[in-house]
Amino acid sequence: MADGAGRAVLEDGRAHRHPGGAGPRGGWLLAVHRDTGRADQAGRAGGPAGRRRAAVHRLGNGHAARAGAAQHRQRPRPADLQPLHGLVGVVAGHRPAGDAQPRALPPPHGRLERGARGRHGMNGVIVVGAGPAGLTAALSLARAGIPVTVLEGENELSRQPRACTFHPATLDLLDDLGVASRLVAEGRVVDRVQWRDRSGIVLAEMGMNRLDGLTKHPFRIHADQASLTRLLLSTLSVYPDVDVRFGTHVDGVAEGGTGIRVRVGHTWTRARYMIAADGAHSTVRSSLGLPFPRSTYPTQALRVFSDSPLDRLLPSLAPLTYVRDVQQSCTLLGLPDHWRIIFKIPCDTHEPLSPANLTLLIRRALPGASEPIRVTGADRFALSRGVLTSYRCGRVLFVGDAAHLTSTVGGLNMNAGIHDAVELGQVIAAVIGGFAQPAALEAWAWRRRSVLLQRVVPRGQTRPAGVREHDSARLAAAMAGLRAIAGDPEATRAYLAQASLLDTVPNSAGRT
Numbered sequence: 001m002a003d004g005a006g007r008a009v010l011e012d013g014r015a016h017r018h019p020g021g022a023g024p025r026g027g028w029l030l031a032v033h034r035d036t037g038r039a040d041q042a043g044r045a046g047g048p049a050g051r052r053r054a055a056v057h058r059l060g061n062g063h064a065a066r067a068g069a070a071q072h073r074q075r076p077r078p079a080d081l082q083p084l085h086g087l088v089g090v091v092a093g094h095r096p097a098g099d100a101q102p103r104a105l106p107p108p109h110g111r112l113e114r115g116a117r118g119r120h121g122m123n124g125v126i127v128v129g130a131g132p133a134g135l136t137a138a139l140s141l142a143r144a145g146i147p148v149t150v151l152e153g154e155n156e157l158s159r160q161p162r163a164c165t166f167h168p169a170t171l172d173l174l175d176d177l178g179v180a181s182r183l184v185a186e187g188r189v190v191d192r193v194q195w196r197d198r199s200g201i202v203l204a205e206m207g208m209n210r211l212d213g214l215t216k217h218p219f220r221i222h223a224d225q226a227s228l229t230r231l232l233l234s235t236l237s238v239y240p241d242v243d244v245r246f247g248t249h250v251d252g253v254a255e256g257g258t259g260i261r262v263r264v265g266h267t268w269t270r271a272r273y274m275i276a277a278d279g280a281h282s283t284v285r286s287s288l289g290l291p292f293p294r295s296t297y298p299t300q301a302l303r304v305f306s307d308s309p310l311d312r313l314l315p316s317l318a319p320l321t322y323v324r325d326v327q328q329s330c331t332l333l334g335l336p337d338h339w340r341i342i343f344k345i346p347c348d349t350h351e352p353l354s355p356a357n358l359t360l361l362i363r364r365a366l367p368g369a370s371e372p373i374r375v376t377g378a379d380r381f382a383l384s385r386g387v388l389t390s391y392r393c394g395r396v397l398f399v400g401d402a403a404h405l406t407s408t409v410g411g412l413n414m415n416a417g418i419h420d421a422v423e424l425g426q427v428i429a430a431v432i433g434g435f436a437q438p439a440a441l442e443a444w445a446w447r448r449r450s451v452l453l454q455r456v457v458p459r460g461q462t463r464p465a466g467v468r469e470h471d472s473a474r475l476a477a478a479m480a481g482l483r484a485i486a487g488d489p490e491a492t493r494a495y496l497a498q499a500s501l502l503d504t505v506p507n508s509a510g511r512t
């Protein structure tokens, strides 16, 4: 079915306006497992599948929005349709054993939406997943005038506290999309990075202003990723050709004819290209039978949340501080209204996350605190590493966690996913608009995968020597090395530029 504007509507015709905002803070899960998505102790995040309703979130209210979008719009030219390679595809759950290639399938059963046959379907793009990567890709496309349909399985944006670091390169890209200033206003500015020992002695410190001239944003922002997705969703709402549908779980993909078909229940929707931004457990990836070799790190992340003002309790603490100790290192991240204390603990640690255990852990890690640090919650999750063999499978392009996983060290993976998405939106728009050949998609896929393998993954694995081995001499040497870098302005600039991914983003102000 289609609405009056020719946009696709789910078969049951129900349309529910989604409130959009990330909602009030608090109520998060205890012990969410990144690999399974299960929670040891249920909180408020996410609704059970049984309560899912098909919800259509219709964005675009005409008026000024249409005028704004028209400024960006370039008419796609039919002559630039990509050559077809027959009907290939798979249906979720029918994964071909030991076969990485998509299989030929019979034509999809069920109905093809009427709206999908129009301009929207033929020249539009379907994005699966309304996380940071999917919504960024949607906005990148929308700004280029490409009709976009975002299909999100959950009934609302995720409110889980997850990644919280936005690097300078990412802020530059988000600035081009018109959302950086609001994110900066909502987040906490990180103007320096500090290393200290458990007793509070500052071992090294680097000012982010060393990045002046390389980026428009010589600082990091700490804000939960839910702030970004909320801002992206609200920005998308001014584009009349953007349709974000919640409660719409994609369960099948088929390529053929003049584009791609995406199945939601018994309904098929059609588009020129599909962006799979459906996260670490990508249904699209498994539907296509694509192998995703991954390995798990020997340590898991334990995050403790506190609303105590750590920078008051620990003198001269920076909003990003690495406490280095051979027994128990940790990372302190200051957000606008709370702090996160991240530990790496062995995977076989199963001690309950009780207030008593957590308080003891923190007291040992931060003995210099002038007052007890109040624990407001905690979770732990496994850390995996994996990179998809190719980010492109026909007309399906993978971004974000669906394409790559790295450790959370340095907060790189979400940032890299946003970078994938911005650039892919531009490339697809150029291909649909006739300004680039379809081969540009393959070049994008190759380039982004190379960035991941050669730069992001190695940086995500860097930890000061001595920490893992409990070797105090090696740790002291590593800290001396960092102090030497901190004492040299050029070396500091190079160090921070790498840590900020400024050397990996072609369109960033910090392009090298």
Ligand SMILES: Cc1cc2nc3c(=O)[nH]c(=O)nc-3n(C[C@H](O)[C@H](O)[C@H](O)COP(=O)(O)OP(=O)(O)OC[C@H]3O[C@@H](n4cnc5c(N)ncnc54)[C@H](O)[C@@H]3O)c2cc1C
Residues within 6 Å of the ligand: 032, 033, 034, 128, 129, 130, 131, 132, 133, 134, 151, 152, 153, 154, 158, 160, 161, 162, 163, 164, 165, 225, 248, 249, 250, 251, 277, 278, 279, 280, 282, 283, 284, 381, 399, 400, 401, 402, 408, 410, 411, 412, 413, 414, 417
């Ligand atoms: C508990 C947890 C804690 C984390 N903590 C950190 C951290 O401290 N630091 C850090 O750097 N990173 C952290 N991460 C990783 C970070 O959150 C991800 O890198 C980031 O969310 C990736 O964004 P994305 O848009 O690629 O995927 P996601 O944010 O996972 O978004 C994918 C979206 O796709 C939707 N979806 C999935 N399947 C379908 C389907 N079949 N049909 C329709 N929609 C679908 C999902 O509902 C989801 O909204 C954490 C992740 C988790 C799970």
